[in-house]
Amino acid sequence: MAIVRVQAADFDTGAELDALTRGRRDVGGVASFTGLVRDFGGSGDAAMTLEHYPGMTERELEAIAAEAVQRWGLQGVLIIHRYGRLQPGDRIVLTAAAAAHRQAAFDACMFLMDWLKTRAPFWKLEETGDERHWVEAKASDDDAAAKWAK
Amino acid sequence: MKLIYFAWLRERIGIAEETVTPPASVTDVTSLIEWLKGRGPGYALALAKPEAIRVAVNQQYRKGPAPIAASDEVALFPPVTGG
Known part of the structure; x- marks a missing residue:
């Protein structure tokens, strides 16, 4: 079971994680990651706008979710990613992996984020006052994704 | 295209x-x-470093020698920064 959603609206982390395992008796654990907007400017007027490629974004996230299910035999996987204008403290992304045992859940959740960071077509624009700049991709994210190469 | x-x-x-x-x-x-690149200064500026550009053909990642056809949807963008 894979749930992938790309949306402007906020999400309720607790409700989403509850829904992932509701009525299930075969799940031993759920590992999740919630990404938030940090106050990168430090001056209190920071905002972040996430742009994405509608269609391809969903396709890439579904492929990443399917890969995780296949590699770790997950009982459930969840990816929610927001787009649009966000403020410091706002939720950006939620990934979760439900598995029989904790190691698979932890590893799969880390894999979901590492692949999402380098494959899902999102771009972050940071604005502070009159200044704006597009966030640059990090080599450390490529290295993290490369760990999962087969 | x-x-x-x-x-x-x-x-x-x-x-x-x-x-x-x-x-x-x-x-x-x-x-x-x-x-x-030859279509105007904005294009030349945007495409000055082809190695910094990622390409999707019909919403799938492709690299330099990948063939393209008139019916394709080709997207050009910087390395992604979501998450």
């Missing part, structure tokens, strides 16, 4: 998408980028 641009590529080129009819010499992603 439908072209779509994202993030700073979109801003430098000045439009989000367009439909183009490249010459017959444009057969793959590499030759498409070279041809686009």
Whole structure:
């Protein structure tokens, strides 16, 4: 079971994680990651706008979710990613992996984020006052994704 | 051929998408980028470093020698920064 959603609206982390395992008796654990907007400017007027490629974004996230299910035999996987204008403290992304045992859940959740960071077509624009700049991709994210190469 | 641009590529080129009819010499992603560079200063600026550009053909990642056809949707964008 894979749930992938790309949306402007906020999400309720607790409700989403509850829904992932509701009525299930075969799940031993759920590992999740919630990404938030940090106050990168430090001056209190920071905002972040996430742009994405509608269609391809969903396709890439579904492929990443399917890969995780296949590699770790997950009982459930969840990816929610927001787009649009966000403020410091706002939720950006939620990934979760439900598995029989904790190691698979932890590893799969880390894999979901590492692949999402380098494959899902999102771009972050940071604005502070009159200044704006597009966030640059990090080599450390490529290295993290490369760990999962087969 | 439908072209779509994202993030700073979109801003430098000045439009989000367009439909183009490249010459017959444009057969793959590499030759498409070279041809686009000659369409104006915004294109030249956006495409100055082809190694900094990621390409999707029909919403799937492709690299330089990948063939393209008139019916394709080709997206050009910077390395992704979501999550």
